[in-house]
Structures are given as structure tokens and as C-alpha cells.
Amino acid sequence: MSELAQTEGTQAVDIGLSTGISRLTPEKIEKVINDVIKGETGARLHTYVETCIHCGLCSEACHYYLSHDNDPHYAPVGKVKQTIWEMLRKKGKVSPEFIQQAALVTHTQCNLCKRCAQYCPFGIDIAYLMTVVRRIIHKLGCTPQYIQDTAHSHSVHLNQMWVKGDEWPDTLQWQEEEAQAEIPTLRIPLEKEGADVMYSVIAPEPKFQAQLIYQAAVIMDIAGVDLTMPATTGWDNSDMAMFTGDYEMMGRLKRSHFETATRLKVKRIVMGECGHAFRSVYDMGNRWLGWQMPPIPIVHAIDFFYEILKDGKVKVAKKFESPITLHDPCNVVRGAGLEEKARYVADQLCEEVIEMTPNKEHNYCCCAGGGVINCGPPYKMTRIQGNRIKAEQLFAAKTRGARTLITPCHNCHSGLHDIVHHYGVGLDIKFFGDILYEVMEKPELG
Secondary structure, three states, rough: OHHHHHHHHHHOOHHHHHHHHOOOOOOHHHHHHHHHHHHHHHHHHHHHHHHHHOOOOHHHHHHHHHHOOOOEEEOHHHHHHHHHHHHHOOOOOOHHHHHHHHHHHHHHHHEEEEEEEHOOOOOOOOOHHHHHHHHHHHHHHOOHHHHHHHHHHHHHHHHOOOOOOOOOHHHHHHHHHHHHOOOOOOOOOOOOOOOOOOOEEEHHHHOOOOOOOHHHHHHHHOOOEEEEEEOOOOOOOOOOHHHHHOOOHHHHHHHHHHHHHHHOOOEEEEEOHHHHHHHHHHHHHHHHHOOOOOEEEOOOHHHHHHHHHHOOOOOOOOEEEEOOEOOOOOOOOOOOOOOOHHHHHHHHHHOOOOOOOOOOOHOOOOOOOOOOOHOOHHHHHHHHOOOOOHHHHHHHHHOOOOOOOEOOOOOHHHHHHHHHHHHHOOOEEOOOHHHHHEOOOOOOOO
């Protein structure tokens, strides 16, 4: 292990991880590893492990590897060798100390961004291998404390921010009243059956960023969207249990989300600007429940903004003047192919779009997704130091004239905020919704 990796691994104080490790026995470790590998995986895992020829072509794809001066311990294949390969080779007979390091590698040194899979000549999905390790870590009770606390909130309130039952509709009513100062007839209908759209958000919005609900309500009102929002659980589409490996909880969350939309008899779900939530409802949670595709169509905010702009449902009064650069979130670009629609939206809203290099499906990860930022303060610098390459990419875009960074994803927004401030990049960070709300035509108050 490199000196830097040792520093990052040993300085973090994580009571959840240390307490979990202290309770392990060799017998428990061996049993859990073999139960997961034999009972929950199959040909996919073994094909990936047996196909890899250790060529290292995945290395240059990883932001951790590039940001740590090509240290092989941070290469995707290096992470696999430090975790799942050793578990398989020793048939589960590994030490508690090994499990602790495996937890650090998979939870804090990998964002599951899947950029490496694009560079592997065999298409090996290393993110999948890392999720298998996280599943084992979860079943051993050694998940980092901060993200485990978030999963506990999901289990208690079916949202990730401990938002209690009455706090949610109260927030919607508050934002409706605020928006009525701008558009007196605006409503945020609750529990309306048969609407075209159920709008869903992630819990940090009512908890910390309620203005995003305000903006979405104004945009949908002007676009003439037949809207409803639930007053009950099922409104939060976020899913940290997906990233802890607690798939049973992930299934509960997605079932609640889809059952709420079904109860309201809506035609589709439109969700806010979040990447991991889209992954959970479109690619993982739905499939854990047995649905190849979501039982009710899911539309990401990028798709929705593209639609209302292309159809002329909202018009731009004056384009955003500050030159922007666009971050491509992993889960909606590599994961859903929305890169061209994102650029259509950016071009419609902004005077000048300056592309990062690389971009689209090859863009570097924000280093916050995959549950990494949710592992909390003990690992903040692991994150920031692990994405120096992103800071360099942003500096290059700024040198070419960019002044504003648009990122249509909450975790990307938070992670890039840390990188921009730590490295002194000096870009203003916004969501697409911020820009659309600012530049669109609005009715004049009488």
C-alpha cells in the first residue's frame, strides 16, 4: 500500500467501521463471504474474475489513480486485487484487518462510476465487483457510520434525511405559498389522482434546498404540467441503501416509490436533478424487485427540461450570459445516455457552452457519487485528494472562458463544490433548474 493510501486509511475515525470490525470472528467472515458469493452471485462474477488478464488498461480511466500520480493501488484492477480476488483466492479465510481495508477501498476509494468499464478490452464491470464487496461488508456489519446512519433514516422514515411525516407536506405548502407571491394561481397539488406527472425529489431538497422545489413548481406551472406530489412516504427517490449493499432496504424504498405512483394513478414520474436516485429507480432497485424496467415510466429532469423546451412549453426570455461548462454525471450519462439532451438544454438556456475535455460518457466522475460523499467527514480529504484530476479539468475549462459550472445532479453538485473550493477553481455551480428558472419567460404581476 502506498504511503498516501495508508495515511488516508488510518487517520479516519469511523466508529461504525471500527466497532463492526471488533465484533468479527474468522468463522463469521468466512461464512458471510461464501454465502454471498455462492448464494447471490453467479456466472457474472466468475466470468469477470476469470477473464481479467491484469493488463491495467483500466488504470488511466480512474480519477483516483490519475490524481495519485499513477499509484497502482488506486487502479481499478488494484482495488479488485485488494478485495474480491483475495476473498475468492482464500475462500473467505481473510482477517478482520483485511475486511477493514476492503471496506475503505470499496466505500471511499471507488465511486462505482463505471468509467473503467469503457476502457477494459473485455468490458469487465468493476463497479459490480465493488458492489459485491460492499454487500459482504454490509452483511458483516462493517459499513462506515455516516452512510449507515443514512440507511437507518431510510428504514425509519423511507427518506434519507430523517424528514418526519408532517414535515414533508408542510414544506410543500410553504413553497407553494412562496411561489404564489410570484404566480398567484400556482398550486402544488397533493394526492391528486390521475395526474400526468408525479414529481419526486431527494430528501436534501426539503431539508436544505427547498428553493429547488419552488423553482420546479414555477417551471411546471408555466409549462402547464398536470402535476401531483404525494403527501405520504414514497416521495423520496434517493437510495443510500443501494450503496451500502443493503438490498433488502433498497427494495423497500423502490417498492414504496412505485406503489405511491401507482396509488395516485399517474402516467409517469418526473424526478429532480439527481444521478444516484435515477440509477436506483431505473437500473438497480427495480431489478432487485424483479422489474427489468420500472413499472411506471421514470423521466429524469434532463429529459423533462429537454421535452418542455423542445415543445415550446416554456420560452427563454434572455439566455444566461455567463459562459458555462457542463459536468456529465455518471449515472445519467454513462448510465442513461442523456449527454446530447443535456447539451440541447444547455444550448437553449445559455449564450456560450465551453466543453470540458474529456466530456460526455468519458467525463471524469465528481468523486462524490457511489455513496462516497455520504461516508462523511472522516473521508472528505480522501475524496478531494482523489479527484485532483477533476480540478485540473475544471481549471482548463475556466482558462478557455467558463465562469459557471452546471451539474444536473445533487451529489455532483456537493462534490464539485468541495473540489472547486479546495483547489481554488473559482467557478459558480448551478443546476439546470437554477438557470431555467432565471431565464424563462414568466407572467407579469398585475
